[in-house]
Amino acid sequence: MNPVEQVVSNFQQLVAQVPEVVQPLVAMLAGAIPFVDGEVAAMIGVLGGIHPVLAAVAAATGNFVSVLVVVAVTSRTRSAVVGRRRVPVGVGGGPGTSANPDGDGLGDLASSTPVSKGRRRLNRWLVRFGVPGASVLGPLAIPGQFTAAILVGSGTPRRWVLLWQAVSIVLWTSVGTVSAWAALAVMAGAS
Template identity: 40%
Template sequence: MIENLQELTESLPPLLQWLGVMLAGAIPFVESYLGSVLGILAGLEPAVAVAAAVVGNVISMLVFVLVAARVRTAAAKGRGKPDSPRRAKLRERFDRFGVPGVSLLGQTLLPSQITSAAMVSFGASRNAVIGWQIVSIVLWGVLFGVLATLGVDMLAVAG
Protein backbone atom coordinates (compact mmCIF):
# COMPACT_ATOMS: atom_id res chain seq x y z
CA MET A 1 0.00 0.00 0.00
CA ILE A 2 2.80 2.43 0.90
CA GLU A 3 4.52 1.77 -2.43
CA ASN A 4 1.26 2.50 -4.27
CA LEU A 5 0.84 5.75 -2.35
CA GLN A 6 4.43 6.72 -3.14
CA GLU A 7 3.91 5.96 -6.85
CA LEU A 8 0.70 7.99 -6.85
CA THR A 9 2.43 10.92 -5.16
CA GLU A 10 5.41 10.80 -7.51
CA SER A 11 3.10 10.63 -10.56
CA LEU A 12 1.39 13.89 -9.66
CA PRO A 13 2.67 17.16 -11.08
CA PRO A 14 5.25 18.66 -8.68
CA LEU A 15 2.89 21.41 -7.58
CA LEU A 16 0.26 18.84 -6.54
CA GLN A 17 2.48 16.26 -4.85
CA TRP A 18 1.70 17.83 -1.48
CA LEU A 19 -1.96 16.97 -2.11
CA GLY A 20 -1.06 13.28 -2.48
CA VAL A 21 0.86 13.43 0.80
CA MET A 22 -2.06 15.18 2.48
CA LEU A 23 -4.45 12.48 1.30
CA ALA A 24 -2.05 9.77 2.49
CA GLY A 25 -1.80 11.47 5.89
CA ALA A 26 -5.57 11.24 6.23
CA ILE A 27 -5.49 7.43 5.99
CA PRO A 28 -5.51 5.59 9.34
CA PHE A 29 -2.23 3.71 9.95
CA VAL A 30 -0.43 5.97 7.41
CA GLU A 31 -1.08 9.26 9.21
CA SER A 32 1.42 12.07 9.68
CA TYR A 33 4.40 9.88 10.41
CA LEU A 34 4.33 7.64 7.31
CA GLY A 35 2.85 10.44 5.21
CA SER A 36 5.89 12.58 6.03
CA VAL A 37 8.24 9.79 5.02
CA LEU A 38 6.25 9.19 1.84
CA GLY A 39 6.48 12.85 0.87
CA ILE A 40 10.21 13.05 1.53
CA LEU A 41 10.87 9.86 -0.45
CA ALA A 42 8.77 11.30 -3.28
CA GLY A 43 11.10 14.31 -3.39
CA LEU A 44 9.14 16.99 -1.56
CA GLU A 45 10.94 19.42 0.67
CA PRO A 46 10.81 17.99 4.22
CA ALA A 47 8.86 20.93 5.65
CA VAL A 48 6.24 20.66 2.89
CA ALA A 49 5.98 16.88 3.27
CA VAL A 50 5.53 17.10 7.05
CA ALA A 51 3.05 19.97 6.85
CA ALA A 52 0.94 18.22 4.19
CA ALA A 53 0.89 14.91 6.11
CA VAL A 54 0.01 16.70 9.35
CA VAL A 55 -2.84 18.66 7.74
CA GLY A 56 -4.30 15.51 6.21
CA ASN A 57 -4.04 13.61 9.50
CA VAL A 58 -5.57 16.47 11.51
CA ILE A 59 -8.53 16.83 9.13
CA SER A 60 -9.20 13.10 9.26
CA MET A 61 -8.89 13.01 13.06
CA LEU A 62 -11.30 15.96 13.40
CA VAL A 63 -13.92 14.13 11.36
CA PHE A 64 -13.60 11.05 13.59
CA VAL A 65 -13.78 13.12 16.80
CA LEU A 66 -16.80 15.13 15.72
CA VAL A 67 -18.67 12.03 14.58
CA ALA A 68 -17.78 10.19 17.81
CA ALA A 69 -19.01 13.13 19.89
CA ARG A 70 -22.38 13.04 18.12
CA VAL A 71 -22.66 9.27 18.42
CA ARG A 72 -21.77 9.43 22.12
CA THR A 73 -24.43 12.03 22.75
CA ALA A 74 -27.04 9.89 21.01
CA ALA A 75 -25.89 6.62 22.61
CA ALA A 76 -25.54 8.02 26.13
CA LYS A 77 -29.30 7.86 26.50
CA GLY A 78 -29.45 4.06 26.37
CA ARG A 79 -25.99 2.56 26.99
CA GLY A 80 -25.99 -0.99 28.26
CA LYS A 81 -23.72 -2.92 25.89
CA PRO A 82 -20.42 -4.17 27.44
CA ASP A 83 -17.10 -3.07 25.96
CA SER A 84 -15.26 -5.33 23.51
CA PRO A 85 -11.85 -6.61 24.71
CA ARG A 86 -10.00 -4.08 22.51
CA ARG A 87 -12.19 -1.21 23.73
CA ALA A 88 -11.78 -2.34 27.36
CA LYS A 89 -7.98 -2.31 26.93
CA LEU A 90 -8.11 1.17 25.41
CA ARG A 91 -10.36 2.38 28.22
CA GLU A 92 -7.91 0.99 30.80
CA ARG A 93 -5.05 2.91 29.15
CA PHE A 94 -7.22 6.01 28.96
CA ASP A 95 -7.99 5.75 32.69
CA ARG A 96 -4.29 5.26 33.48
CA PHE A 97 -2.68 7.87 31.20
CA GLY A 98 -5.45 10.36 30.48
CA VAL A 99 -5.94 12.34 27.30
CA PRO A 100 -2.31 13.59 27.02
CA GLY A 101 -0.76 10.16 27.54
CA VAL A 102 -3.09 8.31 25.20
CA SER A 103 -2.73 11.04 22.57
CA LEU A 104 1.06 11.06 22.66
CA LEU A 105 1.62 7.31 23.06
CA GLY A 106 -1.53 5.90 21.49
CA GLN A 107 -0.22 6.19 17.95
CA THR A 108 2.25 3.42 18.70
CA LEU A 109 -0.72 1.01 18.94
CA LEU A 110 -3.66 2.47 17.01
CA PRO A 111 -4.27 5.31 14.56
CA SER A 112 -4.99 8.74 15.99
CA GLN A 113 -8.44 8.63 14.42
CA ILE A 114 -9.41 5.54 16.44
CA THR A 115 -7.83 6.62 19.73
CA SER A 116 -9.33 10.10 19.51
CA ALA A 117 -12.81 8.78 18.75
CA ALA A 118 -12.52 6.25 21.58
CA MET A 119 -11.44 8.90 24.09
CA VAL A 120 -14.41 11.09 23.18
CA SER A 121 -16.71 8.08 23.48
CA PHE A 122 -15.29 7.46 26.98
CA GLY A 123 -16.37 10.96 27.95
CA ALA A 124 -13.15 12.94 27.50
CA SER A 125 -13.50 16.58 26.55
CA ARG A 126 -13.76 16.89 22.79
CA ASN A 127 -11.59 20.03 22.83
CA ALA A 128 -8.92 18.42 25.04
CA VAL A 129 -8.78 15.40 22.73
CA ILE A 130 -8.50 17.60 19.64
CA GLY A 131 -5.78 19.75 21.21
CA TRP A 132 -3.65 16.84 22.42
CA GLN A 133 -4.14 14.89 19.20
CA ILE A 134 -2.90 17.86 17.17
CA VAL A 135 0.18 18.08 19.40
CA SER A 136 0.76 14.34 18.96
CA ILE A 137 0.20 14.39 15.20
CA VAL A 138 2.67 17.26 14.76
CA LEU A 139 5.30 15.63 17.01
CA TRP A 140 5.07 12.23 15.29
CA GLY A 141 5.09 13.84 11.82
CA VAL A 142 8.13 15.98 12.61
CA LEU A 143 10.00 13.07 14.25
CA PHE A 144 9.49 10.76 11.27
CA GLY A 145 10.17 13.62 8.83
CA VAL A 146 13.52 14.27 10.49
CA LEU A 147 14.36 10.56 10.52
CA ALA A 148 13.41 10.22 6.84
CA THR A 149 15.46 13.29 5.92
CA LEU A 150 18.49 11.93 7.77
CA GLY A 151 18.02 8.55 6.09
CA VAL A 152 17.73 10.08 2.60
CA ASP A 153 20.79 12.26 3.28
CA MET A 154 22.76 9.21 4.48
CA LEU A 155 21.81 7.27 1.35
CA ALA A 156 22.94 10.20 -0.84
CA VAL A 157 26.31 10.36 0.93
CA ALA A 158 26.80 6.58 0.76
CA GLY A 159 25.81 6.41 -2.93
Protein backbone atom coordinates in the same frame (compact mmCIF):
# COMPACT_ATOMS: atom_id res chain seq x y z
CA MET B 1 3.23 -7.53 0.76
CA ASN B 2 0.62 -6.66 3.41
CA PRO B 3 -2.18 -4.14 2.69
CA VAL B 4 -0.50 -1.23 4.50
CA GLU B 5 2.75 -1.78 2.59
CA GLN B 6 0.75 -1.86 -0.63
CA VAL B 7 -0.98 1.45 0.21
CA VAL B 8 2.38 3.07 1.03
CA SER B 9 3.91 1.78 -2.19
CA ASN B 10 0.96 3.03 -4.24
CA PHE B 11 1.19 6.50 -2.66
CA GLN B 12 4.94 6.69 -3.34
CA GLN B 13 4.32 5.83 -6.99
CA LEU B 14 1.52 8.39 -7.16
CA VAL B 15 3.73 11.14 -5.67
CA ALA B 16 6.39 10.44 -8.29
CA GLN B 17 3.87 10.57 -11.16
CA VAL B 18 1.82 13.67 -10.39
CA PRO B 19 2.85 17.28 -11.06
CA GLU B 20 4.88 18.98 -8.35
CA VAL B 21 1.97 21.24 -7.34
CA VAL B 22 -0.28 18.23 -6.60
CA GLN B 23 2.31 16.21 -4.64
CA PRO B 24 1.51 17.79 -1.23
CA LEU B 25 -2.16 16.91 -1.77
CA VAL B 26 -1.16 13.26 -2.16
CA ALA B 27 0.74 13.44 1.14
CA MET B 28 -2.30 15.10 2.73
CA LEU B 29 -4.59 12.36 1.43
CA ALA B 30 -2.19 9.68 2.70
CA GLY B 31 -2.13 11.32 6.14
CA ALA B 32 -5.90 10.98 6.41
CA ILE B 33 -5.76 7.18 6.16
CA PRO B 34 -5.68 5.23 9.45
CA PHE B 35 -2.51 3.15 9.94
CA VAL B 36 -0.69 5.49 7.51
CA ASP B 37 -1.24 8.64 9.61
CA GLY B 38 0.97 11.73 9.44
CA GLU B 39 4.30 10.09 10.16
CA VAL B 40 4.18 7.56 7.32
CA ALA B 41 2.53 10.08 4.96
CA ALA B 42 5.39 12.51 5.61
CA MET B 43 7.90 9.74 4.89
CA ILE B 44 6.06 8.97 1.65
CA GLY B 45 6.25 12.64 0.69
CA VAL B 46 9.94 13.02 1.54
CA LEU B 47 10.88 9.79 -0.24
CA GLY B 48 8.71 10.89 -3.18
CA GLY B 49 10.70 14.10 -3.57
CA ILE B 50 8.62 16.68 -1.69
CA HIS B 51 10.52 19.20 0.47
CA PRO B 52 10.51 17.79 4.03
CA VAL B 53 8.77 20.79 5.63
CA LEU B 54 6.03 20.81 2.98
CA ALA B 55 5.61 17.04 3.27
CA ALA B 56 5.29 17.28 7.06
CA VAL B 57 2.76 20.13 6.95
CA ALA B 58 0.65 18.41 4.29
CA ALA B 59 0.71 15.03 6.05
CA ALA B 60 -0.08 16.52 9.47
CA THR B 61 -2.92 18.58 7.98
CA GLY B 62 -4.48 15.52 6.35
CA ASN B 63 -4.14 13.52 9.55
CA PHE B 64 -5.63 16.28 11.72
CA VAL B 65 -8.57 16.86 9.38
CA SER B 66 -9.44 13.16 9.51
CA VAL B 67 -9.15 13.17 13.33
CA LEU B 68 -11.37 16.27 13.42
CA VAL B 69 -14.05 14.48 11.37
CA VAL B 70 -13.83 11.38 13.58
CA VAL B 71 -14.13 13.49 16.74
CA ALA B 72 -17.16 15.36 15.37
CA VAL B 73 -18.96 12.17 14.34
CA THR B 74 -18.11 10.35 17.57
CA SER B 75 -19.21 13.31 19.67
CA ARG B 76 -22.58 13.53 17.90
CA THR B 77 -23.07 9.78 18.19
CA ARG B 78 -22.20 9.82 21.88
CA SER B 79 -24.59 12.71 22.49
CA ALA B 80 -27.39 10.82 20.75
CA VAL B 81 -26.72 7.62 22.69
CA VAL B 82 -26.41 9.35 26.06
CA GLY B 83 -29.57 11.35 25.32
CA ARG B 84 -31.49 8.15 24.61
CA ARG B 85 -30.27 6.44 27.78
CA ARG B 86 -31.92 9.08 29.90
CA VAL B 87 -35.29 7.51 29.05
CA PRO B 88 -34.85 3.95 30.33
CA VAL B 89 -36.83 1.38 28.37
CA GLY B 90 -36.11 -2.28 28.98
CA VAL B 91 -36.62 -5.29 26.78
CA GLY B 92 -40.10 -6.68 27.27
CA GLY B 93 -40.97 -3.99 29.78
CA GLY B 94 -42.45 -0.58 29.61
CA PRO B 95 -40.87 2.77 30.39
CA GLY B 96 -38.92 2.75 33.60
CA THR B 97 -37.76 -0.87 33.39
CA SER B 98 -34.36 -2.02 32.34
CA ALA B 99 -32.66 -5.19 31.20
CA ASN B 100 -30.14 -5.30 34.03
CA PRO B 101 -29.78 -4.00 37.58
CA ASP B 102 -27.41 -1.23 36.45
CA GLY B 103 -30.26 0.34 34.51
CA ASP B 104 -28.25 1.00 31.36
CA GLY B 105 -30.38 -1.20 29.11
CA LEU B 106 -27.36 -3.03 27.77
CA GLY B 107 -27.65 -6.32 29.64
CA ASP B 108 -24.55 -8.48 29.46
CA LEU B 109 -23.92 -7.61 25.80
CA ALA B 110 -21.26 -4.97 26.48
CA SER B 111 -19.19 -7.14 28.81
CA SER B 112 -19.02 -10.10 26.40
CA THR B 113 -17.30 -8.15 23.60
CA PRO B 114 -13.58 -9.04 23.37
CA VAL B 115 -11.19 -6.10 23.70
CA SER B 116 -8.27 -5.88 21.27
CA LYS B 117 -4.64 -5.78 22.40
CA GLY B 118 -4.24 -2.21 21.14
CA ARG B 119 -7.37 -1.06 22.97
CA ARG B 120 -6.18 -2.68 26.23
CA ARG B 121 -2.81 -0.94 25.87
CA LEU B 122 -4.48 2.42 25.16
CA ASN B 123 -6.73 1.98 28.21
CA ARG B 124 -3.69 1.31 30.43
CA TRP B 125 -1.98 4.44 29.09
CA LEU B 126 -5.17 6.45 29.59
CA VAL B 127 -5.40 5.38 33.24
CA ARG B 128 -1.68 5.91 33.85
CA PHE B 129 -0.97 9.10 31.84
CA GLY B 130 -4.38 10.67 31.18
CA VAL B 131 -5.53 12.10 27.85
CA PRO B 132 -2.15 13.73 27.01
CA GLY B 133 -0.26 10.46 27.49
CA ALA B 134 -2.87 8.36 25.69
CA SER B 135 -2.87 10.79 22.76
CA VAL B 136 0.92 10.96 22.45
CA LEU B 137 1.55 7.25 23.09
CA GLY B 138 -1.61 6.05 21.31
CA PRO B 139 -0.03 5.90 17.82
CA LEU B 140 2.34 3.22 19.12
CA ALA B 141 -0.69 0.93 19.60
CA ILE B 142 -3.47 2.11 17.25
CA PRO B 143 -4.06 4.93 14.73
CA GLY B 144 -4.81 8.42 16.01
CA GLN B 145 -8.31 8.34 14.55
CA PHE B 146 -9.15 5.30 16.69
CA THR B 147 -7.57 6.86 19.78
CA ALA B 148 -9.61 10.04 19.30
CA ALA B 149 -12.83 8.07 18.83
CA ILE B 150 -12.19 6.04 22.00
CA LEU B 151 -11.40 9.14 24.04
CA VAL B 152 -14.42 11.15 22.84
CA GLY B 153 -16.68 8.11 23.05
CA SER B 154 -15.70 7.65 26.69
CA GLY B 155 -16.72 11.21 27.52
CA THR B 156 -13.50 13.22 27.24
CA PRO B 157 -14.23 16.78 26.05
CA ARG B 158 -13.73 17.27 22.30
CA ARG B 159 -11.45 20.29 22.65
CA TRP B 160 -9.13 18.45 25.03
CA VAL B 161 -8.91 15.48 22.67
CA LEU B 162 -8.31 17.72 19.64
CA LEU B 163 -5.60 19.68 21.44
CA TRP B 164 -3.67 16.58 22.44
CA GLN B 165 -4.24 14.84 19.13
CA ALA B 166 -2.78 17.93 17.41
CA VAL B 167 0.27 17.77 19.70
CA SER B 168 0.63 14.06 18.97
CA ILE B 169 0.26 14.52 15.22
CA VAL B 170 2.87 17.29 15.12
CA LEU B 171 5.26 15.25 17.27
CA TRP B 172 4.95 11.96 15.35
CA THR B 173 4.87 13.63 11.93
CA SER B 174 8.06 15.50 12.84
CA VAL B 175 9.70 12.24 13.93
CA GLY B 176 8.68 10.56 10.65
CA THR B 177 9.84 13.49 8.53
CA VAL B 178 13.21 13.82 10.25
CA SER B 179 13.73 10.05 10.04
CA ALA B 180 13.03 9.96 6.30
CA TRP B 181 15.15 13.05 5.67
CA ALA B 182 18.05 11.65 7.73
CA ALA B 183 17.84 8.31 5.92
CA LEU B 184 18.01 10.07 2.57
CA ALA B 185 20.94 12.22 3.75
CA VAL B 186 22.85 9.15 4.94
CA MET B 187 22.14 7.32 1.69
CA ALA B 188 23.21 10.34 -0.38
CA GLY B 189 26.40 10.67 1.69
CA ALA B 190 27.19 6.99 1.26
CA SER B 191 27.06 7.16 -2.51
